[in-house]
Amino acid sequence: MNRLKLMEKLRVPMMLFPAIAIIVVLFGGGMISGVGQSVGYFPVIGLNNFTLDYYRDVLTDDGFITSLWLTFRLAFLSTLFSSVLAVAFALVLRHTFRGSRLLTLIYQVPIPIPHLVVATGIVLLVSQSGLLSRSSVALGLTQTPRDFPVMVFDTAGVAIQLTFLWKEVPFIGVVVLAVLKSVGPQYEEIARTLGANSWQRFRYVLFPLMLPGILSTSIIVFAFVFANYEIPLLLGVRHPTTLPVMAFRNYQDPDLALRPQAMAISMILAVVAIFLLVAYKRLAKYAVES
Amino acid sequence: MQRMFRWIAIIAIVLGVALPVIPQIIWSLAHRWLFPSLLPTEWSMSSWEYVFSPSSRVVEGFMNSLEIAVFVCILSILVGLPAARAIALNDFKGKGIIEWLLMVPIIVPGIVSTLGIHQLFIRLHLTNTFIGVSLVHLIPCIPYMVLVMVSVFSNYGTELEDTARTLGAGPIRVFLNVTLPGILPGLMVATMFTFLISWGQYITTVLIGGGTIVTLPVVLFPFITGINYSNAAAISLVFVAPAILVLIFTSRQLGQDSAVMGGFGRL
Numbered sequence: 001m002n003r004l005k006l007m008e009k010l011r012v013p014m015m016l017f018p019a020i021a022i023i024v025v026l027f028g029g030g031m032i033s034g035v036g037q038s039v040g041y042f043p044v045i046g047l048n049n050f051t052l053d054y055y056r057d058v059l060t061d062d063g064f065i066t067s068l069w070l071t072f073r074l075a076f077l078s079t080l081f082s083s084v085l086a087v088a089f090a091l092v093l094r095h096t097f098r099g100s101r102l103l104t105l106i107y108q109v110p111i112p113i114p115h116l117v118v119a120t121g122i123v124l125l126v127s128q129s130g131l132l133s134r135s136s137v138a139l140g141l142t143q144t145p146r147d148f149p150v151m152v153f154d155t156a157g158v159a160i161q162l163t164f165l166w167k168e169v170p171f172i173g174v175v176v177l178a179v180l181k182s183v184g185p186q187y188e189e190i191a192r193t194l195g196a197n198s199w200q201r202f203r204y205v206l207f208p209l210m211l212p213g214i215l216s217t218s219i220i221v222f223a224f225v226f227a228n229y230e231i232p233l234l235l236g237v238r239h240p241t242t243l244p245v246m247a248f249r250n251y252q253d254p255d256l257a258l259r260p261q262a263m264a265i266s267m268i269l270a271v272v273a274i275f276l277l278v279a280y281k282r283l284a285k286y287a288v289e290s
Numbered sequence: 291m292q293r294m295f296r297w298i299a300i301i302a303i304v305l306g307v308a309l310p311v312i313p314q315i316i317w318s319l320a321h322r323w324l325f326p327s328l329l330p331t332e333w334s335m336s337s338w339e340y341v342f343s344p345s346s347r348v349v350e351g352f353m354n355s356l357e358i359a360v361f362v363c364i365l366s367i368l369v370g371l372p373a374a375r376a377i378a379l380n381d382f383k384g385k386g387i388i389e390w391l392l393m394v395p396i397i398v399p400g401i402v403s404t405l406g407i408h409q410l411f412i413r414l415h416l417t418n419t420f421i422g423v424s425l426v427h428l429i430p431c432i433p434y435m436v437l438v439m440v441s442v443f444s445n446y447g448t449e450l451e452d453t454a455r456t457l458g459a460g461p462i463r464v465f466l467n468v469t470l471p472g473i474l475p476g477l478m479v480a481t482m483f484t485f486l487i488s489w490g491q492y493i494t495t496v497l498i499g500g501g502t503i504v505t506l507p508v509v510l511f512p513f514i515t516g517i518n519y520s521n522a523a524a525i526s527l528v529f530v531a532p533a534i535l536v537l538i539f540t541s542r543q544l545g546q547d548s549a550v551m552g553g554f555g556r557l
Contacts, residue, residue: 019373034406092299112533114490120526121310131313137326227399270402
């Protein structure tokens with residue numbers, strides 16, 4: 001009987017243990033190793049004195065602030081545009097009409113497609129010799145590749161944003177759509193009989209229903225874009241670049257003395273990401289409650 | 291008015307989804323496609339021949355990606371499923387911390403933890419190995435598996451399991467005949483996410499695999515901004531193939547089962 005009780009008591013911890021152990025050892029270990037290197041513990045090149053110099057160096061560097069702002073701007077704009085488009089499409093797709101099932105399926109196509117594939121497609125589409133530029137010649141709008149606006153390797157990061165937009169609109173959209181479909185049209189009907197116009201029905205009925213889904217998916221989207229390495233590296237300019245690219249570049253530098261700096265950048269990246277997301281969650285909670 | 295919006299949405303979705311795909315398909319079959327022609331002036335299968343030749347390493351990369359992703363999926367299910375069940379169906383002390391711990395790898399950028407892990411793995415001789423790469427892929431995969439499965443188990447009643455047990459079914463039979471059928475749609479979506487997260491990993495693979503473990507994204511990467519558009523397009527289309535298969539298998543769950551996608555609402 002006692003053994004049974006003990007087994008019962010240990011059941012939940014035993015179910016949790018493998019997952020927690022892997023995360024703590026791998027992720028936790030990696031974070032501790034990273035923090036260690038960023039504060040000057042890097043015995044391979046003879047560093048083992050605690051110092052915050054690397055953080056000071058990084059934070060007082062103009063290039064770092066520019067990169068931080070660029071990283072934030074790309075993540076913020078991608079998240080904002082994706083959310084707005086996802087809401088707009090969900091409003092149409094929640095209705096059943098001829099071909100609506102097929103359209104919803106097409107809408108979901110980008111979800112499983114890897115970002116690198118999207119990046120390849122965007123380059124072939126919007127570069128100065130891409131399909132859009134060729135179409136614009138065919139329409140008589142431009143004559144040479146140079147007449148077409150620069151969208152790849154540009155400082156504004158148009159191709160970067162388009163890549164993320166293509167991927168993330170359906171991701172947010174599917175979650176929002178699922179909510180609207182499971183609720184059904186009855187709330188809207190009630191609002192309609194009470195005399196609400198279409199803007200009011202959206203603002204006071206549909207939008208509040210969608211809000212939790214928008215908020216939770218946009219957190220994932222923001223965190224993903226903020227931390228993404230390959231897309232800004234492939235489609236953006238070399239300078240200024242985003243923080244993940246900057247951290248990795250310093251890390252890969254043959255000069256090992258740059259590694260602690262790379263780790264400091266990477267730790268700041270993590271702290272900023274956590275801070276922004278906690279702030280966002282607070283804000284989101286406030287928005288949902290009010 | 292509503293009809294107009296509907297038509298705008300239909301055109302925007304169909305065109306928007308198709309536009310980046312079209313030039314990839316055409317380029318993969320193009321031999322000569324000079325500006326400003328709208329279509330290639332000469333077609334050929336040479337980039338597809340290149341893709342399937344050993345020198346391109348595409349087949350090798352494909353197999354490595356597949357092996358790693360399947361291995362990561364199996365491990366994620368083995369550790370993620372019990373954890374998700376424990377969280378969804380029990381109240382215990384420290385549950386908040388456990389949930390937070392399992393979610394934090396989604397929030398903290400993968401590149402941050404991987405840069406730190408690199409140093410550890412060098413010491414443990416795990417860099418440049420299949421196991422090492424799979425282990426770093428697990429870090430983002432386990433949280434997604436748990437996230438989706440917690441929401442699946444939250445909507446799952448254990449009454450049927452109790453009945454089966456009362457009728458004398460052992461734990462393995464209960465799992466295979468009662469639990470598994472109940473959670474299978476959700477498990478499929480969770481496995482799909484896990485597979486695709488591993489399948490798409492680039493920077494973590496490069497860092498830990500160090501050029502020894504060549505996965506498909508590692509093969510594709512230098513081509514994307516290279517000069518051979520045809521080869522880039524063909525490799526890219528190979529990279530997307532399993533994703534399309536996965537979508538076909540799980541699109542019904544994605545579209546309708548709000549309980550499954552609601553998992554993301556827990557973040």
